[in-house]
Amino acid sequence: MQDVIEGRVWTLGRDVDTDGIISGKYLTVIDPNELKKHVLEIALPEFAAAARPGDILVADENFGSGSSREHAPQALKAIGVAAIIADSFARIFFRNSINLGLPAIEARGVRALFETGDTARLEMTAGRVTNRRTGRSIEFPPLPHHLLDLLEAGGLVEKVRAELAARTAGAPA
């Protein structure tokens, strides 16, 4: 996990739900590279064609509400989103993102700080996000340790893999 992430910002409104991120008609698509073509098709139709790896999403309250579909953070990750910063997240989306190793940062007031096209500088452990254009920044409570560890490990798959491997190694022959 990078401790400091800098990237071009796309802003989104409040209550962007999982249907707005990946609509129900793509739920049988498993390949993230296919999914990414349809990412944010409803909520921000111009995004998929213009997104660049390393971009950062800045959203208002309740980002990712709705279903448990992991397609949503998967597609965002596949298209190269480096982090999502929101005033608040819906809980399953938040968990799914972190589990996939995609930083989801809750920072109250962040949406008001940015316009699309600005550059955001995100300091994960310090708990600060800065708009490079305006110089304004806000602070947020950094993620709890075990979530930072999870991101550090590269996501839940890597973390459990390490745990299972340690278990096997420690088991009596």
Next chain:
Amino acid sequence: MPASNGHGLTLAEKVLSRASGLPTVVPGQIVDGNVDLAMMHEQGAQTVGPFHDMGAKAVWDPERVVIAIDHWVPASTEGAAILHRILRQFAKEQNLSHFYDVGNHGICHQILAEHGWVVPGDLAVGTDSHTNMLGAMGAVATGIGPTEMAAVLALGRLWLKVPPTIRVHVKGRLGRGVRAKDLILRVLKETTTTGAAYKAVEFAGPTIESFSMPERFTLCNMTTEMGAKCGMVAPDATTEEYLRGIAKHPMHPLQPDADARYERTIEIDVDDMPPMVACPYSPDNVRPLPDVVAEHVRVDQVFLGSCTNARIEDIRDAAALMKGQKVAPGVRFIVSPASTSIYQQCLHEGLIDIFTEAGAVFTNSSCSACFGGNMGILAPDEVCASSSNRNFPGRMGAKNARIYLMSPIATVATAIRGEISDPREML
């Protein structure tokens, strides 16, 4: 380190104490909970890859894993067929025998309920956001994503942040033509879609005590729309009666302490409460039904189905109003029971005849039109009245299609008149 601060525990705190083996827990504390039941539907196909990538060899306890396919049953696209096949192969490889496949299928949450898979005191997780519904059993039941499910299958546990609890205390009697669905819409109006984010919602009070299990399921189901981690009702004689003979595991009926600490209590008196409707495009955009009726909102489609409201009680209630009436010309009325056994009950009770004679289409049990990916999809500008739980843009098809959420009986009134209608005018 959070420590007990000398007050009692809410129902969610009690269940999470049990799941984590700790004498007490406090909101905000992160605990490792042992999972009593893990449920997967089609999204579970995405669990298989991460499960293997983790280096996991065997599911922690095949007796505590249920697979129920429901979104596309029978498979309506090649993609869905592949998801089903992945799950069948995984079930075979891992000896997962509790697989509710085509012919024995139903909406996953209904399958868990009617087969007694979740019992009081359980920590249950599922790869669907409406797993909250099972909290009606006095359990903590919540939705997780497929990668997280892979970790649960490998380890039998997951981390949880102990949620603060909102208590919804309800008194009074529902009036004629007013249903549990109207109550939960009324609560959503209060909480909005974010007001219970990451929190537990505990329903209590004389009205809730008088509710049947199906009514409690409807309430807990839509706590998902409030952003809640779980919705719960303390177990009582009604719960025990429902689970008699079907409970798959021993029950641990836990009760909230009298001095439990709630973040907030919402008091609702349902005496004189009218039916409610959630207008586009959010489940919290709730208005009294008569106000919307006054606007003469024409509908193209009506859907009676979903995990929120397609149990036998809902369909009987709807059929009583439908009987001898016709669906309005130009309106498509889709009725989809929540499980195969409910379908069979409808068949035996003659309810299918009532709907089909009225001009409705009575479908096989599945999620059906609820999510816009299977059948009953809406064209641009169309309007739909639905007994389901979500009306976000694009939920049932076209982005600008307008969905109004209401009780099953109100969907029938609407189907008959062809515009959003109040069932009380027809009873």
